[in-house]
Amino acid sequence: MSIAPAEQQTSEPDVVEAVDTPWITLVWNDPVNLMSYVTWVFQTHFGYPKQHAEKLMMDVHLKGRAVVATGPKEQMEVDTEALQGYGLWATFQKDT
C-alpha cells in the first residue's frame, strides 16, 4: 500500500468550512473494495456529486487515504460508523 502523506486537506474546500471544526473522517486504501463501489458509497452516504466522490475515491486509491469529511467529533463518529458499515476502513481523528 502506498501511504503517501495526506498533505492535501486544503484541497477539499467544499466539504465544510474547516476553520473551527477540528475533527476529520479518513478513508484508508484497501485492495478489496472496488473503485466504483467506493464512489457509490461516497455519493450515497454524503450525497456528494459524482465528480467529487470520484476525486475522493482516487485520492484514497492513489495516496493511500483521503479526508472525506470535516466537522464536529460527533458527526465524524457517525460518518466513520456508517462508512465501516459499508465495508470501507474509515477512521476519525483530530485535524492536526
Added chain:
Amino acid sequence: MARAFAADGEELVAIMDEDERAVVAGLCLQVMDLVAPASAPTKGESADPFEAIVAGLGDLSTDTEDGAAGLEVPNRAFGLDHDRDPALDRLFPTGNREDEQEAAEFRRFTEQGLRQRKHQGLATTVRTLEAARDDRWVVTRPQAPAVLVALTDIRLVMGERLGLRTDEDATRLEELIETLEADDPAVFALSVYDFLTWLQESLTQALMGEDE
C-alpha cells in the same frame, strides 16, 4: 453460464444457476456466523474445506505474513484488548488510529450495531437468492445496497483469508496462483472471489445507471 447484473425496469437482475446461487448463499451464511455477536467458530467444526476457509478454520497457502508488503499493514485491531479472528478486525476495524481510548470507546458503542446490520444485510441477500426463479436473481433497488454491502463483506473476509491486505498483495496473489496446483483450495477460493467481484461491479454499475 452466469450473466452479470443489469437493470430491468425497477429491478436489477443477474442470471445464475442453482449451483452458483448456492455458493453465494452459502458464503452469506458463513459470514453471518462470523459476524453474529455470540458466535465463536471452533476448530474442526466444518468438514467442508472451502467452508472451513471462510470460517477461518482452514489455512491457505497464499497467506504469507512475511512478505515485504506485510510490514506496511496498519494495525486494524488498535484499541482492542484481545486477539481475535483477523477477518473480524477487517470487518470491524479500529475507528481511531491515534488515540487508543477513543478507539476502544468507538468500538464499544458501534460494533454490536454494525454486526447486527451486516447480519441483516446478509440475510436479505440470502432471501433474494432463495426467491430466484428461472435462474433470475432479482434484486430491487431498495434491496440493492444491502446486497452490495453483503458482497463486500464476503469479499473482505475472503480477501483476508487469501492474504489480500495491500495492493501489492493483489499482484503477488495473481502471480502466486499461477504456481499452485489446480486442486489447491486457494485456486477455487480465488475464482469464487473473482466471481463475486464481477457480480458486485455489475450490481454497482446497474444501480448507478451505467451499464457498460
